[in-house]
Amino acid sequence: MSKILILGATSAIAEQFARLYACSENEVLLVARNADSLEEISQDLNVRGYSKTSSISYDFSDVEKATNLIKQCYETLGNIDIVLIAFGTLPDQNEVSLDSNAMHKEILLNYNSIVILLNELANLFEKQKNGTIAVISSVAGDRGRQSNYVYGSAKGGISIFMQGLRNRLAGYNIQILTVKPGFVITPMTDSFEKGLLWVGPDKIARDIKKAINKKKDVLYTPWFWWWIMLIIRFIPEKIFKKMKL
Numbered sequence: 001m002s003k004i005l006i007l008g009a010t011s012a013i014a015e016q017f018a019r020l021y022a023c024s025e026n027e028v029l030l031v032a033r034n035a036d037s038l039e040e041i042s043q044d045l046n047v048r049g050y051s052k053t054s055s056i057s058y059d060f061s062d063v064e065k066a067t068n069l070i071k072q073c074y075e076t077l078g079n080i081d082i083v084l085i086a087f088g089t090l091p092d093q094n095e096v097s098l099d100s101n102a103m104h105k106e107i108l109l110n111y112n113s114i115v116i117l118l119n120e121l122a123n124l125f126e127k128q129k130n131g132t133i134a135v136i137s138s139v140a141g142d143r144g145r146q147s148n149y150v151y152g153s154a155k156g157g158i159s160i161f162m163q164g165l166r167n168r169l170a171g172y173n174i175q176i177l178t179v180k181p182g183f184v185i186t187p188m189t190d191s192f193e194k195g196l197l198w199v200g201p202d203k204i205a206r207d208i209k210k211a212i213n214k215k216k217d218v219l220y221t222p223w224f225w226w227w228i229m230l231i232i233r234f235i236p237e238k239i240f241k242k243m244k245l
């Protein structure tokens with residue numbers, strides 16, 4: 001039996017992920033800000049076979065309420081086997097470059113709110129001495145590019161924070177999984193032109209489940225992004241800074 005907590009449960013990737021665990025032995029708690037979508041997803045997951053689904057409506061930009069949220073999640077589930085943090089926003093780089101307040105909001109949501117949740121969860125998991133904490137970061141966090149470095153810097157920060165947490169909790173039988181997807185067809189990328197490298201959210205969800213089963217630390221999904229980012233990371237800065245990426 002697994003107790004699963006999904007923070008950002010209305011994300012297309014999270015929804016696919018939740019479906020993969022639907023069976024009469026598992027229980028899921030969904031947290032997201034849109035109460036109507038939450039209700040719809042809860043009902044769908046119930047039909048798919050969870051023993052119990054519950055939900056909490058919460059806006060993750062309410063950073064100061066994060067401690068209470070995690071307390072409420074523990075009260076609902078008892079203990080937690082798997083947490084997936086999946087919420088996020090992808091700002092328009094040009095817009096945030098011209099508006100520092102907008103940039104601040106993006107950083108607050110995509111970095112601050114996530115690390116505060118992670119801190120609360122880590123302290124509880126440390127007492128639990130088991131379980132998986134998975135966060136969806138991005139390949140965009142591997143190197144800063146002019147087209148999305150505000151988003152990329154938040155994701156890069158998350159990846160480093162996860163690395164530190166993994167190091168801290170290594171002796172506690174706790175998996176800290178950093179998920180780095182490439183291009184995924186979801187509402188977040190609706191306005192983007194799609195090409196060969198694009199995949200659906202179901203592929204990412206399946207890869208996350210496999211990585212949890214294999215107790216991986218870092219997942220590039222699909223797999224070829226590991227190679228792409230290896231090349232990107234190794235391009236010398238003198239050349240990289242002149243590239244229009």
Ligand SMILES: NC(=O)c1ccc[n+]([C@@H]2O[C@H](COP(=O)([O-])OP(=O)(O)OC[C@H]3O[C@@H](n4cnc5c(N)ncnc54)[C@H](OP(=O)(O)O)[C@@H]3O)[C@@H](O)[C@H]2O)c1
Nearest residue numbers: 010011012013033059060061087088138181183184186188
């Ligand atoms: N799509 C990609 O190509 C891609 C690539 C790499 C990484 N990622 C990451 O994957 C994760 C999931 O994104 P996705 O692709 O599945 O896109 P998505 O379907 O658009 O999901 C984004 C989710 O974030 C939620 N959210 C945004 N601001 C929120 C807030 N203040 N409070 C509560 N929820 C909030 C949205 O809720 P609402 O529905 O209420 O707006 C939505 O459920 C994100 O962290 C994203 O950065 C995506």
